[in-house]
Amino acid sequence: MESSVPNGKEVDCEELAIDIPLALEPAQWPECCIYRIPKKLRELNKDAYIPKLVSIGPFHHRREEMRNMEIQKLRYLREFCYRTRKKHEGLASIIQDNEVKIRHCYSETFELSSKEFVNMILLDGIFILELFLRTREKENDYISSQPWLRAGIIHDLILLENQLPFFVLQKLYIFAFNDSSNCNHREEDAPLVKLSRNFFTYYDRQRESIIGEEVNHFTDLLRHFLCPPNLHPSEHLDNLYFATKLDEAGLKFKPVEKRHLLDIKFPENKCLKYCPCFNLSWVLACLPCLKCFPYLERMQRVLEVPPFEVDDDTEALMRNLIALEQCHYPSNAYICNYVLLLDYLIDTKKDVALLVDKKVIVNKLGSNATVANLINKLGQHIVEGKSCYYDLGRELNDHYDYPLNHIVASLTSTYFHDFWRGTATVIGIIVLGFTFWSFLRPFVMKD
Incomplete structure (x- = not known):
């Protein structure tokens, strides 16, 4: 069997044969929700997507300038274990049991061993939970005592490449606090959602509304804050006046x-x-x-x-x-x-x-x-x-x-822009009326 090529030459299909693995991973797993920023968008302002103080997840793992925060993550892990009376091994087992699913949440594969990947996700997840708990309880520590640092961390936690899947945090929270209740989102936010909303309260306009859909991560949560539930796309908007x-x-x-x-x-x-x-x-x-x-x-x-x-x-x-x-x-x-x-x-x-x-x-x-x-x-x-x-x-x-x-609009802007201009216009109309009547009165009275 032969195949044609653009230059007119005929080649055998056997010459085009390549070794293809029998089982290829899909280009994107169904669970994928955390993405590397597309190149065209990144070129507009690459600094808008890169964390400055704390890295979360594998995209920016091992960045040297964030070494100090890695030490803080270890402190938070120790304090979280003291707080919840849970052992490090038990928390790590939650990540191990869900490692494949977690990896599938990212748009890329990472050359990290299972042990390194589990430790990274565990440290990042516990850091977030402990930070949220300290914010709710208004504890004064290294981060909360420095407003610039706390603001910088909030900024880093909303970046798309700097996310953990929300279900990981949920499983760690449930295990740590023995909270097996399945909260009905239609009636009340889940406990971890409440914690998250308290931390990102600056972005939450509708504080009394319920997040009635599954949240993928914090960037997705902020999208829920901004979008009303009654939006329906119809046609392409291609023109509008300034x-x-x-x-x-x-x-x-x-x-x-x-x-x-x-x-x-x-x-x-x-x-x-x-x-x-x-x-x-x-x-x-x-x-x-x-x-x-x-x-x-x-x-x-x-x-x-x-x-x-x-x-x-x-x-x-x-x-x-x-x-x-x-x-x-x-x-x-x-x-x-x-x-x-x-x-x-x-x-x-x-x-x-x-x-x-x-x-x-x-x-x-x-x-x-x-x-x-x-x-x-x-x-x-x-x-x-x-x-x-x-x-x-x-x-x-x-x-x-x-x-x-x-x-x-022109009449309003010209003659009734404010109280004084409107008053002058009304008085002018009255004077004009009297002047016109004075002009007509001799003719009217004469008749």
Whole structure:
């Protein structure tokens, strides 16, 4: 049997034969949930994915600059054994029994012996559990006494390449505390989830909500914090007007606290949708005190946006969440959808200035231009399929394209921007009315 090749020569298939192992490992095991960052994403900012203080798991194992924290892990292992009255051998057996499954959770294979791999996972797992317990009990130790160190460790524990499978921590916790209860996630968070939420409380907006799905690791847990349960991707979002453009069409940006970061809504108002002349934003601009009346507040088109806080750690957080979704949730890439939505809304520092003024963005970087640059770069190399903001984007574009919205917005901005300008406009209209009446009165009285 022969095979053709591009240069036109014929070769025997026997010449192409190679030795193929009878049993190849799959390219990716079903349990895989911890990934090496794709090259294209890493090139954008490699420092956003590399831990600085503590390595967790095999990707950054044996890094020399983290040697001090390895000593701290040994201290925590000793203290954890004292705390729980469990022996090192018993804890290690939990890892040994699940070694194959743990290895399958990583996107790469590692040239580590079974003993070295088990010791690494055990040290890292106990370090995390002891750290969480000390945080809950507010114990003052080497880490908690130095805020910069604790903040740095929190930063390292959210990185995608720096993770342990959550089920490993769960098994160690259950064994250590003899907690065999199977918590119903629909009614209450599992004990370890509670501990984790307490440690990452800064990122947890919905503290009373229940994590009703299985958590793979801490990067995945933070994704649960940010994503509401009611998101549904529909179509690809390929165009949206800038924030300043939408503002010119009379759209109001309203910050909404105590809501998932991705829970952005554009409440429907059929009256204003078809009759923009009933828009009362000009009244509320002149008399802000009237906003206490819900009916008047609803008589303007408002985009409800949970505030997005931008600080020194924002880029690393978002880049790791983006990488997780690109690798593990390509069909439900909600964080990617959110980043691309922001990328559409923000083009220049003027857009950032507007959103900061409306308290939709909390700028802790100082420069609006820096924030605009950060948002625009976050959207690079994201492969997006369907977007959960497609319907929202279409409604916003329809709002901008309706001419009457621009007329009402222009009148509001020019003549009713604030109380004093509105008062001057009203007085001017009254004076104009009296002047016109004075001009017409001789003719009317004459008749």
